[in-house]
Amino acid sequence: MQQAEKLSKLNIFLENVKVKDKNFHLRLGANFPIISDLYHKLYSNSPYKEEAFESLLASLVKNFEERSALQKKRDMTRVSSPNWYSSEKIVGMMLYVDLFNIDFNGLKEKIPYLLDLGINTVHLMPFLDVPEFENDGGYAVRNYREVNPKFGTMEEFEALVKEFQKNDLNLVMDFVLNHCADQHEWAVEGRKGHPKYKDFFYFFPDRNLPNEYEKTMLDIFPDTAPGNFTYLPENNQWVMTLFYGYQWDLNYKNPMVLVEMIDTMLFWSNKGIDIFRFDAVAYMWKEIGKFNQNLPEVHSLLQLFKLCGQIVAPGVAYIAEAIVAPEEIIKYFGEDLAQGDECDIAYNANFMALSWEALATKSTNLLKKSMKAVPTKPRNTTWINYARCHDDIGLGFDDKLVSEMGLSSLQHRLYILKHYCDGFNGSFGLGQRFMIEHETGNARISGSMSSLCGFERAVKENNEKEIQLAIKRINLQHAIILSLGGLPMIYSGDEVALPNNYEYLNDETKKYDNRWLHRSKMDWNLVENKDVPESPQGQVYRKLKKMIAIRKQTNAFADSNDLRYVDYENSHLLIFKKTDNKGESVYVIANFSEYDTFFERSIFGDLNPNKFYDLLTETNIDIQERNFISAYDVLWLK
Numbered sequence: 001m002q003q004a005e006k007l008s009k010l011n012i013f014l015e016n017v018k019v020k021d022k023n024f025h026l027r028l029g030a031n032f033p034i035i036s037d038l039y040h041k042l043y044s045n046s047p048y049k050e051e052a053f054e055s056l057l058a059s060l061v062k063n064f065e066e067r068s069a070l071q072k073k074r075d076m077t078r079v080s081s082p083n084w085y086s087s088e089k090i091v092g093m094m095l096y097v098d099l100f101n102i103d104f105n106g107l108k109e110k111i112p113y114l115l116d117l118g119i120n121t122v123h124l125m126p127f128l129d130v131p132e133f134e135n136d137g138g139y140a141v142r143n144y145r146e147v148n149p150k151f152g153t154m155e156e157f158e159a160l161v162k163e164f165q166k167n168d169l170n171l172v173m174d175f176v177l178n179h180c181a182d183q184h185e186w187a188v189e190g191r192k193g194h195p196k197y198k199d200f201f202y203f204f205p206d207r208n209l210p211n212e213y214e215k216t217m218l219d220i221f222p223d224t225a226p227g228n229f230t231y232l233p234e235n236n237q238w239v240m241t242l243f244y245g246y247q248w249d250l251n252y253k254n255p256m257v258l259v260e261m262i263d264t265m266l267f268w269s270n271k272g273i274d275i276f277r278f279d280a281v282a283y284m285w286k287e288i289g290k291f292n293q294n295l296p297e298v299h300s301l302l303q304l305f306k307l308c309g310q311i312v313a314p315g316v317a318y319i320a321e322a323i324v325a326p327e328e329i330i331k332y333f334g335e336d337l338a339q340g341d342e343c344d345i346a347y348n349a350n351f352m353a354l355s356w357e358a359l360a361t362k363s364t365n366l367l368k369k370s371m372k373a374v375p376t377k378p379r380n381t382t383w384i385n386y387a388r389c390h391d392d393i394g395l396g397f398d399d400k401l402v403s404e405m406g407l408s409s410l411q412h413r414l415y416i417l418k419h420y421c422d423g424f425n426g427s428f429g430l431g432q433r434f435m436i437e438h439e440t441g442n443a444r445i446s447g448s449m450s451s452l453c454g455f456e457r458a459v460k461e462n463n464e465k466e467i468q469l470a471i472k473r474i475n476l477q478h479a480i481i482l483s484l485g486g487l488p489m490i491y492s493g494d495e496v497a498l499p500n501n502y503e504y505l506n507d508e509t510k511k512y513d514n515r516w517l518h519r520s521k522m523d524w525n526l527v528e529n530k531d532v533p534e535s536p537q538g539q540v541y542r543k544l545k546k547m548i549a550i551r552k553q554t555n556a557f558a559d560s561n562d563l564r565y566v567d568y569e570n571s572h573l574l575i576f577k578k579t580d581n582k583g584e585s586v587y588v589i590a591n592f593s594e595y596d597t598f599f600e601r602s603i604f605g606d607l608n609p610n611k612f613y614d615l616l617t618e619t620n621i622d623i624q625e626r627n628f629i630s631a632y633d634v635l636w637l638k
């Protein structure tokens, strides 16, 4: 279609929109030319392009009309404070509905628990309808419009949302958009050759094209689901499945898929979702001969999701789950003219992995070097800072930076693996290797925060000194994610040092995936210890609760792209400075080793301070030429 023809079609459409809301029209007018442009660039050759585009427009109008007055009011509040998701006030927790407390009602009952800790943002792991056994922890959706009946009914979900809103809790939905379950109706019909749904997936009659694709594709689960295609014997064809064989990649080259998924997202926006976590986004577009991560089309797709979302539900924010190299992650915030049009939040995966590297090596050198190499992100975007999540820890360090430090990147990774998985050299961790690459021995790491920090081993060995060190490591990890600036995301259970869970080995449907090692059922008996100050649970919970409260009072801990790392030769220490918009700074000094050590006054440069107030111990500290900091201690100096 010619540009002029496109514009006039667009104008006709805009004029005919019956919605009266002035703001809706303003947003439509502002976003629509970009949407149209992005869309037509992606789909100029698609036979479905006209039909799908019309459906997309209709979906925006329909979903806006269906959006409740309450949601629209919430949108306006959000729009007037665009940094709500990067403020010091925001603190998140991620949890599985069933593992946390059985179902939606159970979760609702535990709202006071979340509030007590200071949580105001909850990332629910996938809660939609999935096949009973093969579902990758919810990441294989069978029906995008139904909740998992094990968790309750849609009415119960809605009641939960209502209660969340009453308590100012933001709800994050895991939106699994790269693939769906092989039992989804689209997949069931598509494999039979349904005229519409056969193009919702990548089907192939033989291995010719799959073999070509494979040449540049990453193998995500090489141990348990090798290859990126699954053979369907009943139809004698192959289908693209990057993750497990039962997770079928949706074909975003077909605009009907995009429109269905945008419509689905808007449906959930209207149910009251505050933040969408876009799952596995890096893989959304695939091309023969090109590496199958981070293709430019992925960014166009995400911009389409966000721009459409903003028209209907402008108060909603978007997280990119892209666990890729930092210079690629940063692009998910939108580059150049697209800044602000893509995701608002991304995972600080590199920092997370390097924090474990630093604990293993007792050196923060690689962490500091890597963080300094991260390009500045756009304004009004932020990181999820986290120490553990439901996935493995991938040691995705930048090989170039590792070798600049005189280390072999493979040997360095193997060392970290031995440290966390083999108890090597007196190490404290009780983790396990996930997805071993047999040629190199390289792998990722599974294990709970508490077990990786040495708590489980120390308890088994009844070693009080080690128990105390493990608690300090957990508290250090929490102190860091709370002070880096961004959205700190606590992994449910870590607040009471929940150890690894080996029960998954008795479950046929889980035992092949050791990420279940750190997906423990919440132990509410253990939680009772949180009120016993000297118990390990008490020491972790109470410290975390206190740190959260302090964070919320400390404007410097908001993210305004102000994080500065301080150069310092003592490699045990990580030192950074956060500054608020009035110019007040907080220095965070963390000792990543079990040694007591020192820092010098000179780290503060021209400030040359005599005194600081430590927010954590609530005491004044006289700053000397050399200042003592004990094993795994963290100071928040104001």
Ligand code: GLC
Pocket: 136, 137, 139, 176, 243, 279, 280, 321, 390, 391
């Ligand atoms: C994301 C999820 C992970 C899941 C994968 C496939 O990476 O975090 O748990 O296995 O996507 O959906």
